[in-house]
Amino acid sequence: GIFKYVFISRFWKSKNTAIENGFLLTSLMSYNYYHFLIDSLPRILEYLDLKNSIPQLKLIINRPKRFVIEYLTLLNISKGDIIILTNNIWVHELYFSNNKYALSDPGKPNPNFIYSKKNLKKMSELLIKKAYAFPLTKKFSAHVYVSRRDVNSRVAKNEDEVFKKLKDL
Numbered sequence: 755g756i757f758k759y760v761f762i763s764r765f766w767k768s769k770n771t772a773i774e775n776g777f778l779l780t781s782l783m784s785y786n787y788y789h790f791l792i793d794s795l796p797r798i799l800e801y802l803d804l805k806n807s808i809p810q811l812k813l814i815i816n817r818p819k820r821f822v823i824e825y826l827t828l829l830n831i832s833k834g835d836i837i838i839l840t841n842n843i844w845v846h847e848l849y850f851s852n853n854k855y856a857l858s859d860p861g862k863p864n865p866n867f868i869y870s871k872k873n874l875k876k877m878s879e880l881l882i883k884k885a886y887a888f889p890l891t892k893k894f895s896a897h898v899y900v901s902r903r904d905v906n907s908r909v910a911k912n913e914d915e916v917f918k919k920l921k922d923l
Contacts, residue, residue, distance in 0.1 A: 772844035777801045780816035796873035797851040
């Protein structure tokens with residue numbers, strides 16, 4: 755499930771941004787909430803397992819959206835353990851999870867992703883357990899409206915009108 759790539763370079767440590775061990779979480783789909791939940795989030799289980807044997811292991815992510823940071827915080831992954839890719843980085847040992855089923859060969863994405871149901875179930879159970887640890891400070895309605903106002907796709911043109919109607923109800 756986890757691939758390890760070792761990069762040998764006579765000058766890799768001379769670069770400003772260099773780390774010994776890194777776990778690459780970023781995928782092409784990790785900007786999208788749905789794909790982050792079913793693809794990237796289960797990979798974090800493998801990062802957490804590997805971190806037990808490699809305490810200095812850094813989690814490498816690419817320009818995360820707010821929800822990504824919120825999930826990582828919920829999973830007790832500290833900011834000190836996260837490297838956000840803004841420039842090139844030198845990593846001596848790079849680990850990448852194939853999520854058990856997502857890649858047929860290392861580095862060759864399978865166009866038909868088959869997600870690990872086992873890891874999805876395990877992660878959902880972990881998140882539910884973590885979420886119950888936070889007491890609610892105020893009461894919430896049984897009704898929830900999810901806005902797509904701040905995204906670039908599948909936005910309702912009359913969302914303000916719909917929201918006003920729902921708020922009155």
